[in-house]
Amino acid sequence: MAITKEDILKALSYVEEPDLGKDLVTLNMIEDVEVNGKNISFTVILTTPACPLKDLIRNACVTAIHTMVDKEADVTVNMTSRVTSGRGDTSEVLVGVRNIIAVASGKGGVGKSTVTTNLAIALAQSGARVGLIDADISGPSIPTMFGVEQERPSMVQGDHGKNYILPVEKYGVKMMSIGFLTPADGAVVWRGPMASSALRQFISDVDWGELDYLLLDLPPGTSDIHLTMVQALPITGAVIVTTPQKVALADAVRGLQMFRQPQINVPVLGVVENMAYFTPAELPENKYYIFGEGGGKALADKYEIALLGQIPLVQSIRENGDEGTPEILQNDSPASGVFKELAQSVAQQVSLRNATMARTKPVEIKS
Numbered sequence: 610m611a612i613t614k615e616d617i618l619k620a621l622s623y624v625e626e627p628d629l630g631k632d633l634v635t636l637n638m639i640e641d642v643e644v645n646g647k648n649i650s651f652t653v654i655l656t657t658p659a660c661p662l663k664d665l666i667r668n669a670c671v672t673a674i675h676t677m678v679d680k681e682a683d684v685t686v687n688m689t690s691r692v693t694s695g696r697g698d699t700s701e702v703l704v705g706v707r708n709i710i711a712v713a714s715g716k717g718g719v720g721k722s723t724v725t726t727n728l729a730i731a732l733a734q735s736g737a738r739v740g741l742i743d744a745d746i747s748g749p750s751i752p753t754m755f756g757v758e759q760e761r762p763s764m765v766q767g768d769h770g771k772n773y774i775l776p777v778e779k780y781g782v783k784m785m786s787i788g789f790l791t792p793a794d795g796a797v798v799w800r801g802p803m804a805s806s807a808l809r810q811f812i813s814d815v816d817w818g819e820l821d822y823l824l825l826d827l828p829p830g831t832s833d834i835h836l837t838m839v840q841a842l843p844i845t846g847a848v849i850v851t852t853p854q855k856v857a858l859a860d861a862v863r864g865l866q867m868f869r870q871p872q873i874n875v876p877v878l879g880v881v882e883n884m885a886y887f888t889p890a891e892l893p894e895n896k897y898y899i900f901g902e903g904g905g906k907a908l909a910d911k912y913e914i915a916l917l918g919q920i921p922l923v924q925s926i927r928e929n930g931d932e933g934t935p936e937i938l939q940n941d942s943p944a945s946g947v948f949k950e951l952a953q954s955v956a957q958q959v960s961l962r963n964a965t966m967a968r969t970k971p972v973e974i975k976s
């Protein structure tokens with residue numbers, strides 16, 4: 610009997626999306642089914658190009674067709690993605706942006722900007738459209754890490770005569786930094802209200818275009834800037850960066866609790882443990898837990914959030930950050946693989962959040 614499109618869909622209705630716990634057909638993830646004799650092709654629409662389960666889902670589809678339709682069928686599975694959005698607002702704010710991810714840390718110097726930089730580039734490398742707002746007024750290091758300290762955003766005139774700022778773009782990431790507004794020697798000290806108004810401009814006057822993920826590198830701690838950003842933006846979720854020491858973990862908890870306050874209520878997507886262990890370049894198999902072991906995991910377990918990644922302390926991460934050539938670009942380095950996996954975990958948590966939780970609206974803080 611000839612194979613039909615219905616046979617294919619029936620077989621694929623037995624393939625489950627492991628994270629979402631429903632089958633691919635129910636989730637509307639199958640399109641363009643074509644049957645030509647024993648040649649079968651279809652497209653699986655993933656919720657992110659950085660999906661870590663891509664190969665698993667592809668293999669499960671092929672197995673389902675071979676088991677339930679025809680064991681000799683020649684199956685072509687095309688994989689593509691349509692990033693889901695966590696937004697529930699109807700505002701005109703950043704209309705083309707699907708997900709806004711805040712990257713925060715309780716303590717300064719734990720590597721928040723390093724993690725944000727590598728995460729942004731890794732997401733862009735997976736095929737996603739990525740933007741980055743460096744809101745860290747205490748020390749905007751994003752321009753250095755991307756090697757664009759000397760660049761300045763340009764202005765363009767929009768359709769209605771309004772001037773727009775075009776973000777600086779490098780390594781596939783569009784970015785705006787508070788550092789672009791100050792002299793390269795960093796001589797300007799940003800006061801809270803001035804910084805808040807500059808950040809509001811990054812949101813209202815920058816032509817970001819269409820983005821799947823917009824990352825926000827927040828200053829360490831909890832401050833007025835945090836409130837400005839959660840008030841101005843419908844944030845999809847927050848990523849907390851910490852190091853394993855007790856003192857850093859305690860501050861990370863404070864950061865986490867800020868997002869969980871009922872009047873803020875931003876879901877925490879997970880925690881990244883940076884400098885989790887030291888690895889010497891010449892002995893990459895050796896791990897030395899110089900700041901203590903298991904702190905990030907214990908925090909993730911206690912607060913029921915994902916441990917998104919454990920980034921090693923390696924000299925090349927610091928060197929490449931200073932050089933403006935982030936570690937993720939060094940294809941042969943083990944740490945670059947760790948950042949790639951981090952991007953997959955973050956994208957996975959965003960997709961899960963969008964599938965299972967209420968959509969986000971900007972926060973209204975009543976005084």
Ligand SMILES: Nc1ncnc2c1ncn2[C@@H]1O[C@H](COP(=O)(O)OP(=O)(O)OP(=O)(O)O)[C@@H](O)[C@H]1O
Nearest residue numbers: 717718719720721722723748921922923926927930
């Ligand atoms: N995993 C790592 N291995 C080696 N060096 C690292 C690592 N992570 C960060 N660093 C280095 O530590 C320093 C601080 O990192 P970074 O500027 O990213 O921290 P931060 O938390 O954003 O700081 P701030 O408090 O200024 O916001 C930088 O010199 C960076 O290169």
